[in-house]
Amino acid sequence: MTGFLSLGERTAVGAKAHVFFGRLLTDESYWRLLHCDTIQDIVEYLKSLPGFAPYLLSVSPEIHRAELEDILEMLPLRETLIFFGYLTGEQRVYVRCWIDLYEADLLKRTMRSLFSRKQDREQLRQRFALIPKPSFSSEALLSSGSYEEFLEALSGSGYYRVLREPLTKLAGEGGSLFSAETAVDLHVLSALFRAAGKVDPRNGAGILSLVGTMVDLLNVSWLHRSARFFDMHFEEMLNRLLPVRHRLGLPFLRKLSRAESPEAFWDLLRRSCYGGALGESLPKEDFELETRMKQHLWRQAKQLFRRSGIGFHSLVAYLFLRRYEIQDLKTIIEDVRYDFDRRGALLFMVRPIVPGGERAWRW
Amino acid sequence: MAVVKMLALTLAGPKEETEVVARQMVLxxxxxxxxxxLLVSDRKMRARVGTPTDNPYDTLLTxxxxxxxxxxxxxxxxxPILSDRSFTLEKARCMVEAAVRKLDLWERRKRELVESVEELEAAKVLLDTLHAVSHSLEDLTTMRHMAVFFGxxxxxxxxxxxxxxxxVPFLPIPLRVQGGDMWVLCFAIPGYRDGAVKLLESVNFKVFSLAQMIERLRSAEGNRVDRLIANRRRAAGGLEKAARNFLFDHRQELVALFNQIYTMQRVYDLCKGRGEIGDMYLLSGWIPEDIREEALSxxxxxxxxxxxxxxxxxHSLASGFRVPTLLRNLPFVRSFQEIxxxxxxxxxxxxxxxFLVALSFCAMFGFMFGDVGHGLLLALGGxxxxxxxxxxxxxxxxxxxxGASSVLFGFLYGSVFGMEGILPPLWxxxxxxxxxxxxLSLGAGVGFVTLGMLLNMVARYREGDFGRLLFDGQGLAGLVFYWSAALMAFSAFSGIPLPFPKWVGGTLLLILLLVIFLRDVLARTLLKRRSTEVEESPVVHVFEVLHGLLSFLSNTASFVRLAAFALNHVGLSLAVFMLADMVHNVPGGPILKVLLLFLGNLLIVGLEGLIVFIQTLRLEYYEFFSKFYRGGGSPFRPVGWTGRDLSRSKTR
Structure with a gap:
């Protein structure tokens, strides 16, 4: 009976995920959006698309860029919630961890607003209301006037332990939110990876591989960034990595952290299990490696989605794809708003569309 | 019973009245x-309007x-609490100060005590470890060739x-794991001190100063650490108890005060879009027309x-912001608003x-699922x-x-739990x-399609789009075409001759078809006006007309399902009875028969009820709505008290 119900659950969420997948932007939509002249045009066009219309119906065409981005950012969460109600067992735990990515984002926003003393509490309140059964009182969090109160509002939740030291230090000595934000990210991403490991492969083979790849690439990305942009000792770099690993173990990451030049870093990476997936040549621009990593994840998510049959894996893959789609949309919006060269935007986008909008992919 | 008329209300006045106005409007x-x-389209004007973001109630609430x-x-x-005009910010400040002055002091003292307990606990862990290896704290602080960290x-x-x-030249030694925390003593060579500090920072290591620890223990004047911890815990507990007692004694007033301050904080937050120019404020929003008088007074x-x-x-403001929709209907119709x-x-x-959906939904559902018993079960289930x-x-x-409609049709059909003959059919x-x-079902189809087209004509009239009203396939031309074709088909099937020769009917249909094809041209030449909608390309228009013509046939034929499901209901009931009769003579037959009858009827109510429900929805949405209804309204969302309220449709 349980097996039958589980099959029903998998089929229901899988079928729904396929319906939602059909509403994702096409190549032509991407080009159409890139050819928009104003934010107004983008809003109008998005309103005509079934994947966006329900969320943008009451949006004014005069909407500010930042507000539009805010609405779009919460869109994958709203969709995730539609599925959350159907799920039970380890699949539910996984989706809960996925929702926690958004909860963590809100938590970071609230911290930032506390830090900058500029907060749109009503907006945050509305967003917190979307999170089902949070482990802390969002009202207490939003009413907090200091980091101590903020921490106190989190007591009893999983975030308390990870934020205790960074926030106490921040309250006492000041500084940036970097450590606190990193701690939150590490917490939720590790939990997602662990949850992916617990999903029964019969319910979704390939999920662990996708999330694991994300974990590995995030670790690589962190090492790349900290080597390029931050003055960090290699142990420090290693300590700020995710505490979970998939295919890239500590010995390899240690070697990467000690790479003496970008060429050496790239050489090591090319010889790893992800070498072929990240392109042939050494990335020329700073952002390029990260874009290639996201593109690799995008392709992997798409492969997972196309895997035969429908099931929980369809949902997991869809949620990844939707998240990247929104990231791309934000890139487009920025390009349109500041009237950058539209073809230049392609370099930053996760979905590899080729000039002209043909169906062939870049890779 | 319709879409409620909305008014755009703009309030402007001296700044000191902002709070009162916002409170009344929101609460x-x-x-x-x-x-x-969105309201002020002039950019220069907009630049002069400031939108304050500070909230004076934040500190008070904290x-x-x-x-x-x-x-x-x-x-x-x-x-939320609706407080009166006398509850001002100044008054709130005084009330809060009076209530929390003592508590503030206690809280600060308690925090100090908790911190000191934490340090003493750290000292205890370290002292226990050092004692086991016959060393003292001083031994650690006097090390010259090692940097020591404990935390x-x-x-x-x-x-x-x-x-x-x-x-790296760094040695962490875990001392104890306690409640998810690890106490660690670390050694580093002096040259790696800075690296060690960074390393520890990166893992959020809480460092306890050894020098401070020694100082604290010295000031304890020989008291044992255990006793010190216990004393301070007791003192912190005492302060907490005093605070608890205070809260217990004044809970009612404090909760009321908390709610009042919270209410005002929310009022400010919710009306953040208000503008200020100098000493004036501006607040704008939608209100339903029927509360206009109350709001103004x-x-x-x-x-x-x-x-x-x-x-x-x-329909919308100059900025494109659409007027929200609020529906208000009779209680019976209200639930069908959801549909x-x-x-x-x-x-x-x-x-x-x-209203039309309420009536037609009941009629169609009852028609397909007419049964006194099953209808009652369905109503009870609902x-x-x-x-x-x-x-x-x-x-x-x-x-x-x-369910009630099914009961009514059950009496009309004379059907109780699928048994016909118990009740005489009234119809x-x-x-x-x-x-x-x-x-009857085909007649209902013709009726519904006609009603849909008439409603579409009314909608076009209200929009002033006379071209589409007269010449469109869903307008007057389409209606005449549909009825002419229906009459000719009726005559052909029934053998009843038409009052005019067939060629007249055929010619009329051809002329009407031509009119429909030339809709936009006729509107431009005869009426001298363009459609309010964007005109399609001729190719698209041709296909649209062909689709419209086919849909006349398909939409009407679709109503045959009314008859099909009414028969299906009887058929399913018969099948259940036959199965029950078949098992009657096997061992335990009577029990099996009762069980089968029970389960069979449940299946009919559950499964067939669901299918009929879906079919009714289909007829409404596809066959009926597609003729005249567009939708796309944004719900009226008055400010509420939870985020959910704010984002949910509040149609009434």
Whole structure:
């Protein structure tokens, strides 16, 4: 009976995920959006698309860029919630961890607003209301006037332990939110990876591989960034990595952290299990490696989605794809708003569309 | 019973009246603020309007909340309170100061005690370890060739520290794992001191100063650490107890104060879109027309210096912001608003089809599922689901109404739990009068399609789009075409001759078809006006007309399902009875028979009820709505008290 119900659950969420997948932007939509002249045009066009219309119906065409981005950012969460109600067992735990990515984002926003003393509490309140059964009182969090109160509002939740030291230090000595934000990210991403490991492969083979790849690439990305942009000792770099690993173990990451030049870093990476997936040549621009990593994840998510049959894996893959789609949309919006060269935007986008909008992919 | 007329209300007045006005508008409900930048289209003007973001109640709320913090309790669930004009910010400040002055002091003292307990506990862990290896704290502080760090770290980070420090001149020694925390003593060579500090920072290591520890222990004057910890814990506990007692004695007043401050904080937050120019404020929003008088009288009484501007708008503001839709209907029709909203909410100014849906839904459902017994079970099921909150109140009411309609049609068909013959049919029996059933359903189809087209013509008239009203396939030309074709088909099937020769009918159909094809041209030449909608390309238009013509046939034929499902119901019931009769003579037959009858009837109510429900929805949405209804309205969202309220449709 349980097996039958589980099959029903998998089929229901899988079928729904396929319906939602059909509403994702096409190549032509991407080009159409890139050819928009104003934010107004983008809003109008998005309103005509079934994947966006329900969320943008009451949006004014005069909407500010930042507000539009805010609405779009919460869109994958709203969709995730539609599925959350159907799920039970380890699949539910996984989706809960996925929702926690958004909860963590809100938590970071609230911290930032506390830090900058500029907060749109009503907006945050509305967003917190979307999170089902949070482990802390969002009202207490939003009413907090200091980091101590903020921490106190989190007591009893999983975030308390990870934020205790960074926030106490921040309250006492000041500084940036970097450590606190990193701690939150590490917490939720590790939990997602662990949850992916617990999903029964019969319910979704390939999920662990996708999330694991994300974990590995995030670790690589962190090492790349900290080597390029931050003055960090290699142990420090290693300590700020995710505490979970998939295919890239500590010995390899240690070697990467000690790479003496970008060429050496790239050489090591090319010889790893992800070498072929990240392109042939050494990335020329700073952002390029990260874009290639996201593109690799995008392709992997798409492969997972196309895997035969429908099931929980369809949902997991869809949620990844939707998240990247929104990231791309934000890139487009920025390009349109500041009237950058539209073809230049392609370099930053996760979905590899080729000039002209043909169906062939870049890779 | 329609889409409620909305008014754009703009309030302008002296700044000191902002709070009173905002409070009244927000707390009385029925007010949806409009961001000012949407209202003021002039950029220069917009630049002069400032939107303040500070909230004077933030600090006060934090102070009131400190009472609960001090007592070690969680904050109460806030609820809004409508306070009067006398509750000003100054008054609130005085009340808060009076209530929390003592508590503030206690809380600060308690925090100091907790910190000192933490340090003493750290000292105890370290002293215990050193004692076991016959060393003292001083031995650690006097080390010249080693930098020493002692502190606490989360267990997970502790593991990472051990893992990543393998290759550096740094030695972490875990001393104890306690409640998810790891106490660690670390040694580093002096040249690596800075690196060690960075390394520890990266894993959020809480360092306890050894020098401070020695100082604290010295000041304890020989008292044992255990005793010191116990004393300080007791003192902190005493302060918490005092705070708890204070809260216990004044809980009612404190909760009321908390709610009042919270209410005002929310009022400020919610009206953040308000603008200020100099000493004036501006607040704009939508209100339903029927609360206009009440709102104006409240504002006149509470904020006499505030000027009110009421504006009636068309479908949208100049900025493109659409007027929200609020539906108000009779109680019976209200639940069917949900059925309409599932398709799409009517846009402002559009016809609300809820009443027609309520009537037609009941009629069609009863027609297909007419049975006294099953209808009763369905109504009871709807009531049960509603009570258990498995379905919304509106959907529960729809199921109950559908059940009642089934009962009514059950009497008309003379059917009880699929048995015909117990009750005399007041109208006819479906199985015995299949032809009549078929004719009725086709007649209903013609009626519905006609009604849809008439409603479309009304909508076009209201829009002033006379071209489409007269010449469109869904307009007058289409209606005449449809009826002519229907009459000719009726004549052909029934053998009843038409009052005019067939060629006249054929020519009329051809002329009408031509009119429909030339819709836009005729509108431009004869009426000298263009459609309010974007004109399609000729190719698209041709296909649209062909689709329209086919849909006349398909939409009408689709109503045959009314008869099909009415027969299906009888057929399914017969099948259940036959199965039950078959098992009657096997061992345990009577029990099996009862069981089969019970399960069979449940299946009919559950499964067939669901299918008929879906078929009815299909007829409404596809066959009926597609003729005239557009939807796409944005719901009226008056400010509420939870985020959910703010984002949910509040149609009434």
């Amino acid at each position: 009385r409900g029925g007010f949806q603020p409009i961001p000012l930048d 102070k009131v909340a400190s009472v609960w913090h001090a007592a070690g309790e969680t904050l109460p669930e806030p609820s 606490r770290i989360s267990e997970e980070n502790g593991k990472r520290l051990l893992e990543t420090s393998e290759d 409240v504002i006149a009484a509470e904020a006499p210096k505030t000027a009110v501007f009421v504006e009636e708008t068309a 309409v909203a599932i398709y799409s909410l009517p846009s402002y100014g559009e016809m609300d089809p809820s 009531h049960f689901l509603m009570k258990r909150r498995a379905v919304t109140k509106a959907i529960g009411a729809v199921i109950k109404t559908a 006819f029996s479906p199985m015995e009068h299949m032809d009549r059933l078929l004719k």
